[in-house]
Amino acid sequence: MLAVHPVQEIVRFLPVLIGVLFIGSNGQGHIWTLVGLGLAVAGGLLRWFTTTYQLTPTHVRVRRGLLRRRELSVPRDRIRSVDLTAHPLQRVLGLSRVVIGTGRSDRHDEGVTLDALATPAAATLRQELLHRTAPVERAAPEGTTVAQLSPSWVRFGPFTLSGIATIGVVVGSLANLFNETRLDPEEFGLLRSVIGQLASLPVPVAVGEITVFAVVLVAVLSALAYILAFWNFRLVRVDGTLHVTRGLLTSRSTTIEVRRLRGAEISEPLLLRAAGGARCMAITTGLRVGRGAEHGGSVLLPPAPLAEARRVAGEVIGDADPTVHELAGHGPRAHRRRYTRAFAFAAIVTGVLVLLWWLARWPALPWQISLALFPAGALLAEDRYRNLGHVLLGRRLVFRNGSLVRRRYMLSSDGVIGWVVHRSFFQRRAGLVSLTATTAAGRQHYTCPDLPTAEAIALAHDAVPGLLDPFLVRRE
Template sequence: MTVEGRLHPLAILVHAWRGVRVLGLVGIVSLLTSRSPVTLGLIAAALLLVVLPGAVLAWMRFTYRVADGALEVRSGVLTRSTRTIPLDRVRGVDVTVPPLHRLAGLVQARVEDASGGAGDSGLTLAAIRRADADALRDAVLRVAPADPADPAAPAAAGDGPPPLARARAATLARAGATSGRYLLVPVAAVAGLLNAVGDDLPAVRDGVEDAVAMTPTGATGAALVVAAAIALAVLVAAAGSLLVDGGFTLREAGDRLVARRGLLARRTVSLVRPRVLEVRTSPPWRAQRLAELRGLVGGVATTEREGRGRSTLMPADREDRVWALARRIDPAVHDGLDPHPARGLPRRLLRACGPPAVVAVVAGLAAGPVPALVAAGATLVMAAVAVDRHRALGSRLAGGRLGLREGSLSRRHTVIAPDEVVAYRVRRSPGQRRAGLCTLTVDLGQGAGSRRALDADAGGATGLLRDLAPDLMAPLVTGDPRPRE
């Protein structure tokens, strides 16, 4: 299949917007400080003489072509470049429909290759027609297009098989309201805005002062204000979760998975079926028996919220449903783990409670009883976290899959296909050697990161390595001095 094309002409505006943002920020700062017409004139000249012509040239010189088993991209304004990506290195295609693109019937598309954590990994097409994005996705993922004359071909996307999973709006709202990823965003945004413009715009400053003057001064009034602020932040966080993950569906497309989500900006991700799955929870989610399922695929550059090489396969659902979905994706997935030895608990307690305990002692000697009590309370909290973190530790190799779990405030249970591991590392600190423990780390490579079996029994880790990679590990764990051929 040969597919070639270029960006839509409206991509010129997308390219120009990058320069407009920088010049606009400089213009706002200049307007709020010096209000110099010369500076504003220079900014306007830079916009007309540099940014817009550069955006036009970037659009004219960007072309792509899929042929002979590779994706070839030509681009560049001052420095021309040609990039070739073999199709067998493509890990997924991410199609996003921002609100302004939706008005023009356009989408953004990103082809993810296997370069993983590299800063220039992947290929982004700023604005193309939806039909062109679909043709590009089918070409790079080697999906044969459906023949409209074939009576077996579905007439529309909705006529296909039912989705593997579908997120519930009520569950997403509860998950967002109890998740730190959204809870602090509105508070931080408002605080940053007031800090940026409050001193330069008298109306904003006066409005803030009037609001503060109307705030109740008594203990009851202050408590009501705090409760109202928390309620507002929770509502905004729940709304943010719905905007980002609302309408989430996960479908199968041959050996690929297709995830769609988003109410305001619709996003579609097509990726290879992951062989590393991760179930994540937090204390508020565990109280509600909620969990999130992610797939780790090397070479997929995701958002900072998702992290390296991770793609969301279910943003939030009941924990039993999440595990059922994981087993549908990979029938060999298991959730059973062997707990790690109790002799690792003192190490967790020492690491968690040592710093606040030292602060408590120093504060008691130098600052008085109140700071010392605060530090002592922090020590007790960290002790509870350390105990919970130790109880979470576990590992097991069963059914051809390695399960690892760790964490407390953010707990992750990862199930790994051994052939996805590119390296193994075993580390033993002096304290671990005395306790007969070790930390086994498996590196997944290509931007997907690594996972650990923390404070595992040293003998158990030896057997685990032998079972994971017998040909590679047998000479190391048995001390066989024979050289490998």
């Protein structure tokens, strides 16, 4: 830790140190950079000297801070997950970062963090904290590998578009560096030659070249990000838990208790769906969801073939039928509502642009291009309707919706703790409602939009008998 923490602090303050180095006044930038470097190292050392932790039969306690002392205490019966991560320097030194989650899945406070412990001690700590009770009955033999990364799955990396975020970070950092150091980008020969070459081309050709370059760059970076995040991926069922390990440079290990599992989600973003791929995520308590799911959260399978995602989801929940079963549609009123919303949006945009062309003398090209929103909206509306569906299979509630990202939720009825029946003004006119199942797991609410009212109430009543009885008015 005496090696890890100072390095982490230096990396954290690196932009500031570079700025001080280049814009230091009176030629003293190097001196102030060394001072800043010393402060960063001192901060890293203080974190080690002032951090202690204690494990008791009932609590986990962590105390840190010098001027501002802080003690965090977590009851052991509230622990939902223990995740291990190790970046390259930690792996070289045989250390792991331990994050003890308490179920606050999408908050800034991730729970108790111990950074860093010896890797064997971290693994022992996780085993002790998660297996505080007798193991539950297993659905598969101990140590069964449920899924393992295939090198051929890397072909799905470019369709995740994760490289766009990398490009944004790099461009923003370079722009900030040029601004702080007052450097002129045209002073760099390669950049100057590229700008000159683009300036000499016709505008359509230049735009085409930039587009092709951007697409190739995003694809390459996305594939690289896929390899870094999911290389060595394995999903193993052992001793009443699911263990997920992955990562090329930074290794991550996540443990999911089967007894806290409430279902699974199959997610198909539009580009990934076009390539025949999908992701699989757990619906469980104590793990990050949404954007945080892929950073040590609830991912059960990285982007992979759809058939593989269905197989893994079926094995995890113990039933393959919900992953492929035909879903009930939502009827002609839901179909009409999809088209009405799409055409209303296109009409408003086109109308505003026509008014600007007529009254403010804007060019006619914008409103002419906006006419393409009508056929595009029709295609989107049809796809959104075809993806709507629901079914109740025994004690398993299945919802599907979305177009840009199609999601299929397979939620155990035993995990549903309440219902929300929402009706907007236009839904009331159409006799439709949005039915939301609330749960303590995953996203904590799963919505089936635009169901006929009577069908929604019947579905909720059948899924969790008795829960709606106090609110129902029965006709004689």
